[in-house]
Amino acid sequence: MIQRKAFVRGVATATFALTLGLATLSGCGQQATSSSGATTESTSATSEKPAEQDESGQSGSVNPWKAAQTAEETAQGAGLDAFVTPESVQVGSAEYDNPAYSYTKSIAQVRYSHDSDTIQLRKSGSNAGKEGLAGDYNSYAETWSQDVDGIEVTCYGAEQEAAQLIVWQQDGGNYSLSLGFGSDAVTAMTPDNVARIVGSVQ
Numbered sequence: 284m285i286q287r288k289a290f291v292r293g294v295a296t297a298t299f300a301l302t303l304g305l306a307t308l309s310g311c312g313q314q315a316t317s318s319s320g321a322t323t324e325s326t327s328a329t330s331e332k333p334a335e336q337d338e339s340g341q342s343g344s345v346n347p348w349k350a351a352q353t354a355e356e357t358a359q360g361a362g363l364d365a366f367v368t369p370e371s372v373q374v375g376s377a378e379y380d381n382p383a384y385s386y387t388k389s390i391a392q393v394r395y396s397h398d399s400d401t402i403q404l405r406k407s408g409s410n411a412g413k414e415g416l417a418g419d420y421n422s423y424a425e426t427w428s429q430d431v432d433g434i435e436v437t438c439y440g441a442e443q444e445a446a447q448l449i450v451w452q453q454d455g456g457n458y459s460l461s462l463g464f465g466s467d468a469v470t471a472m473t474p475d476n477v478a479r480i481v482g483s484v485q
Contacts, residue, residue, distance in 0.1 A: 351384040354393065360386040363456070366406055367485035368393050374402060374462065375470040390416070400470070403461045404484065410457060412450055413439065417459035419448055429474060431481040438477065445471035451481060458484060 351357040358366035371380035372395050379395035379402050386392060390407045403417075410416040423439040430436075434453050438446040449472065450459045460480055462470065472480070 347387045348385045348392070349387070351386055354382075354384060354391075357384040357386045357391045357393070361391040361407075362389055363391055363406060363408055365485055366391040366393075367483075368404060369480075369483040371395065372402060372404070372460075372480060374472055374476055377470055400463070402463075403459075404480075405459045406484070407457045408455065411452065412457070413437075413448065413459070416457050417448060417450060417461050419459075419461055421448075423447065429477055431478045434481060436477055436481055438472075440471055444474050446477060447471055449477055449480070453481070454485070456485070 349360060351360055354366045354368050358364065368382065370382065371378050373379075374397075377397045377400075379397045379400075381396050383394045383396075384392070385394075389409050390405055392403065392405045394401050394403050405416055407416050413419050419439075424441050425439070425443050427438050427443055428435055429438055429449075431451075434451055436449050436451040439448040440446045447462045448459070450457070452458070458481075460472075462472065
């Protein structure tokens, strides 16, 4: 009888030990799986790369224009023989100054400012015209020509003799002057303004 009780206790002890061992192995297996999953998730998160951005903060776009300090530097950067510009430009009764130069391939540019408004003068040896050089795709009510010392200047605007965009060719160069960048109140160029601008640019 005593031997039978000892045998039963021995079986019970062995069964408990076996159950405890299986539970421990199961817990370790779950912990390993969880650890593996966490590693995989971390690797996935760090493999993503942010989109490249230009100076304006727009993804995937690159600004082709480079700033310059002088008209001479602008001409050289654009691959032009010369870019002669005035220190200021008169449009209507407003004087635009503070020239800011920049260039891209084959195009030299200077922008003048007055209050919140800006005007843009460009020169190119290859690009020409309203769209090709000025980059202006607007439709204007009136288009007309003005002769400036034998140079034919094409003018665009809401009405005759009130130009908002002019384009012309001179000594192998193509030129454009656009108004109205950054302001709703657009001043128009008079015929006298057009003559002075064309005569001061090379």
